Amino acid sequence: MAQNKANTVSQLQSLKNKSGKSYNQLAEETGLTNVYVAQLLRRQAHLKPETAPKLKAALPELPEELIHEMMKPPLRSYDPNIIQDPTVYRLNEAVMHFGESIKEIINEEFGDGIMSAIDFYCSVDKVQGVDGKDRVVLTFDGKYLPHSEQKTEHMVSRTRPLEKQ
Amino acid sequence: MAQNKANTVSQLQSLKNKSGKSYNQLAEETGLTNVYVAQLLRRQAHLKPETAPKLKAALPELPEELIHEMMKPPLRSYDPNIIQDPTVYRLNEAVMHFGESIKEIINEEFGDGIMSAIDFYCSVDKVQGVDGKDRVVLTFDGKYLPHSEQKTEHMVSRTRPLEKQ
Amino acid sequence: MAQNKANTVSQLQSLKNKSGKSYNQLAEETGLTNVYVAQLLRRQAHLKPETAPKLKAALPELPEELIHEMMKPPLRSYDPNIIQDPTVYRLNEAVMHFGESIKEIINEEFGDGIMSAIDFYCSVDKVQGVDGKDRVVLTFDGKYLPHSEQKTEHMVSRTRPLEKQ
Amino acid sequence: MAQNKANTVSQLQSLKNKSGKSYNQLAEETGLTNVYVAQLLRRQAHLKPETAPKLKAALPELPEELIHEMMKPPLRSYDPNIIQDPTVYRLNEAVMHFGESIKEIINEEFGDGIMSAIDFYCSVDKVQGVDGKDRVVLTFDGKYLPHSEQKTEHMVSRTRPLEKQ
Amino acid sequence: MAQNKANTVSQLQSLKNKSGKSYNQLAEETGLTNVYVAQLLRRQAHLKPETAPKLKAALPELPEELIHEMMKPPLRSYDPNIIQDPTVYRLNEAVMHFGESIKEIINEEFGDGIMSAIDFYCSVDKVQGVDGKDRVVLTFDGKYLPHSEQKTEHMVSRTRPLEKQ
Amino acid sequence: MAQNKANTVSQLQSLKNKSGKSYNQLAEETGLTNVYVAQLLRRQAHLKPETAPKLKAALPELPEELIHEMMKPPLRSYDPNIIQDPTVYRLNEAVMHFGESIKEIINEEFGDGIMSAIDFYCSVDKVQGVDGKDRVVLTFDGKYLPHSEQKTEHMVSRTRPLEKQ
Amino acid sequence: MAQNKANTVSQLQSLKNKSGKSYNQLAEETGLTNVYVAQLLRRQAHLKPETAPKLKAALPELPEELIHEMMKPPLRSYDPNIIQDPTVYRLNEAVMHFGESIKEIINEEFGDGIMSAIDFYCSVDKVQGVDGKDRVVLTFDGKYLPHSEQKTEHMVSRTRPLEKQ
Amino acid sequence: MAQNKANTVSQLQSLKNKSGKSYNQLAEETGLTNVYVAQLLRRQAHLKPETAPKLKAALPELPEELIHEMMKPPLRSYDPNIIQDPTVYRLNEAVMHFGESIKEIINEEFGDGIMSAIDFYCSVDKVQGVDGKDRVVLTFDGKYLPHSEQKTEHMVSRTRPLEKQ
């Protein structure tokens, strides 16, 4: 399956290269965030039926069988060695060093819960700092998910065992 | 903070032992699942305001300051060595060996998404097998969370950079 | 042997895809749990003689040599990287965070023993929560196995050394 | 809890040392295997009610509160560094190098199943080899557990979801 | 040194708790981002001279010796186990799964360089999604740093060896 | 070399399968333990000259070149992932959990030494427990090796440096 | 992608070997440091447009398509096993043993910041020690990057959320 | 137990320091290798009854209770971090890089077996190289142990199962 995925990604990258379009261009043409488009072309995201025609329009040479493949839920994965790349390491460094602070601010402002990584948006943007230099802005925007209190009466799946015993 | 948590847990366990009540009894008296009650007494879950009086009723010797502590969002953690315990290992074994199958069935029956571990219920029950022997039933019941498609127009946090540049 | 297994799994997955049947359908036709059927098609479970005809009926294109292969005890294994997949990670997270609580409840309700992962059933079901939303229910149902007290008189294999010395 | 266990073990070892008895002697007096007695005195096994008086007879200075503690199900664990000890390493070496062969012989002679480590006996014995030299004999004697086939009709815990949906 | 840091952090957290102020309030009063204030109170950031009086004003009970300590460059570190916490894990998951895509978009939009984690801003905000539900927005804003081409003539430190030989 | 070994093992396994004989049968015909025969057919043990004809008699299709290969000392190794297999894991679990107890009993009964894993016998047997159920008996039988006291006069290799200095 | 990179590197190394030039010669001809040239020929650095002709002049057989490939930002990576090589290990040893001292001297002489590994020069030189013996001099020359204080007013990307809420 | 060992070692080291004797001196006075004496004073070796008086003579202040402790079989262990020390690392480097060559030479000169690390002598000596410079000579002198062929008739412990079945 891993081999399969690698082949698909290789074809998709090659198609994008031939098109000469950047992820930002593809994002604009499909109405998706730039990160999501890049994830689609790595088989790390799921192509939705209503988006398939837009992607096809943006990458006209995309064959039907690849579109078909992209519409299956992917097995999300990554090569652990990508943390060696300086860009990826810096992000990981920020998350690990700031992690507890971020968690506590979420707790103070929202309550006992987390930022979802599933109902989640991500984009990379370019802004100019106060010194006029380019800055990378990475935005993580995820739904707040409160930890549920596990009340027996709300646990639909659990009425059974009481009858059973 | 880890030290702090350990002290709180130690006091809570001691209180439970003195009460002579099982987790099942505490679960029944508080209307919570047995696993959730156990998590509360390990500071792995958050005590909600409306539940605090029920817990106080079930464990009358629970001091106010501990109740106060239990109402703060905990830092969820575990000792990696608990995987040495045969009970915990067997669960981990099942998850790792059955993991891809479970994922694929979720994909087939629900779509491209996951079972939440946040909006989540868990209980341990006792049933009799067809051979009349005792069986442990562990139920994981989590909300289905579909992976969001990251449409730019739905990403509220992202309208800014367009204005900025 | 690992290579061998990968080839077999690849053929089995391809056969299932061609059949157009879901794991739930195959489960219903064979009388097995959906997770067990998925395990069979990954060579993670053993096909029993009485079940082979049912599986053949459900997947008529299944060749005899694959059936023969599936009737050998498999070497159970998994790719450690599947824990990267969000679905699998969430399950692992639940097991590690709730592990000690689950263990203690088993001890209170059953005694000093564990839930077997060998005499074990597993299924994935779909229910509606009290808010009307879909929920995934994962059931682990394993025989309770008490830790044996190792009495010399019950250790059949050990009468020898007494004669020997 | 780990701290607690360490204290208990330290007291038990001290008691044994004062008694001047070997594990073999304690094994004989209690009717248990020598390994099981040693596990009891490390809080790695559970003291059964009918065995408590025998242990008390063998170690008369054993205080009631320790007996009480020993009758609770322990959290089984080990220090991963014990694999540095040559005795423990050699055992691990044998298991890892012979593992697949042992598995295959079990499959051939018993079927698709395993040797339980829960319904399990273990003893260490001394014999003389054909060259007249001392040899250590370690016996692992565990119940054969066949992997269950997960038939829906036998999964008692699973009738519910069918009614639910 | 680690012990020292832990003590300082413990005092700072205690002071903040007594003040009853959230990180957002402290951020507003000091003109810093909420994450940076939280990092200051964990000794993960450096208190600048001009900011010290503002922090003192926001937390009047902050003793001079702690302010003095906070003005030393800290040894930045974290407990690797915080990745067990669901909030921190989800962030890490996003970084590892999206890492290559983020890197490629930076390459396309900026060139061969990275987002600095040193000239870096981070904040946690609360917004409402299109469904009216709360969302967590985490912003990483770092200076773009191009990989330098290592031209000998620009390497000031290197004229020496030529003279030496 | 690893590739070489894998090829040899693959051929040997295939020969055994064709012969239709179990490891127990091969063991009986060659006068070796069942585990040792299985190790021979995985190139984890060394075929001795006097045993080669017996093995050839038991597996008449075994070609001379494979016999020749089997008579070279092998590089003993294993795939670390076999610990995922439940059978192998249970053995490892027993060794790690019982390790210190086994060591101490050896010390009490034999002295300061270990059980050799080199002058070592291993077999898997089938017995019936007191409940009439099948049990797996795994026997490890190794020569007792006392840790040598390193007396200079007994260190033959060391007289030199005294002359040298 | 990793495969792709390996192929490119293999071709580049082969070209260099055929040219008979050392990294020092290539460095002199291109005006780059010797380490940077070596990194270029391993696809660990980015070939700039103005440098491409110089490299082409130094390695006339370098085909255009490789030059084109070298002008793409590389995914920087390494084989973790290179730490086994004694040369690389010694460097790592120095960094880990001297790390905290280096950090503290940077803090004393520059302030709370780091040496960049991005705006960075590296060279290997040969000098004679006071004993007349050859010595290797490795120079790391990186821009000093102060940790930014995260002032809200300077965080260009962050004015939005205030308007939003 | 680890704590216990650390205390004993600390006392033994302190006694040695007060005595002002080197390991070489202690070795000469006790007739042991210098490495073995050093191991004794770290509780990594077992003090034999006939050697105890010699050690007492060499270190007259050695209290009886420590001698008593040193005569118990130790739990052999090490701090994995000692590999950071350059001396220890260099030894490990030599073993790992030369390991296969050493193994093959043993196989060629002795047969299919190993060098025992139990019936084992070790010493550190000082010699002058051909250039007149000091050299460290580390000698490992271990008994050759041939891998036993596991003949059933020689497996004394195994006659039982034949009777049993």
Next chain:
Amino acid sequence: MAQNKANTVSQLQSLKNKSGKSYNQLAEETGLTNVYVAQLLRRQAHLKPETAPKLKAALPELPEELIHEMMKPPLRSYDPNIIQDPTVYRLNEAVMHFGESIKEIINEEFGDGIMSAIDFYCSVDKVQGVDGKDRVVLTFDGKYLPHSEQKTEHMVSRTRPLEKQ
């Protein structure tokens, strides 16, 4: 021993802080590199007899017993977590990413050998880049050590076995 070292380092750091001197000042007063002085005050280097008076002059409050302690060869070690610190990580990143290139240049310019980390100098310096900005210059200056060819006639320690056999 680790505890001991930590105490010594803590006292030494405290003495330096009271003195108000930087490592650069101490380096100048003692004639040592700044990194070496810092290593001395962390017990990572050995204080030589002729340098002790200079260090005493630079830090007059340094007590004799600490000087005595500093003149013992230290056990060199580090806390593996310091790699979390951004300064240390960047150095490690450079070494791992540039490692093979550095090795090859050493091979080309010196031959088959390494840069010693024992006969080794290290300093941190401050220079201004061509853009007028501060840069950190880290110099590693180690003796070139050629891998020796192991000629039997040059192996002084080895004449013995020839006589012995």
Next chain:
Amino acid sequence: MAQNKANTVSQLQSLKNKSGKSYNQLAEETGLTNVYVAQLLRRQAHLKPETAPKLKAALPELPEELIHEMMKPPLRSYDPNIIQDPTVYRLNEAVMHFGESIKEIINEEFGDGIMSAIDFYCSVDKVQGVDGKDRVVLTFDGKYLPHSEQKTEHMVSRTRPLEKQ
């Protein structure tokens, strides 16, 4: 490069096998230690120009291109799994268990320094123990390298920065 090395080693091993010579024979014919010869034939050592003809004489079928390859400095490496082999493990066990003792004896007898693994000889010899049994003698003979004191005046590479500032 790893692939390249594997191919070369495979050819060299095959040549040696055809020659029918042992490492000891090759050592005698080339005047090298047996371990060094074995390292040469695994591309773990560097073939010197004056030794090449001797090796060619000992292995006449050795082709020129392999000799050419063997005269390049190798990338020294090993497969971490060789530690599974009992021979290699026993060596590693000895190094790790005896490591600190060896280090301390070197410190006492030589000073603050190490045994070089670069200017290093290694041989495997066969001797008879006092009991007449075969023993393996492994000799590590390395140059003593004192840790240098880093005096600024002796650091040739460092006069520069003083001029620069």
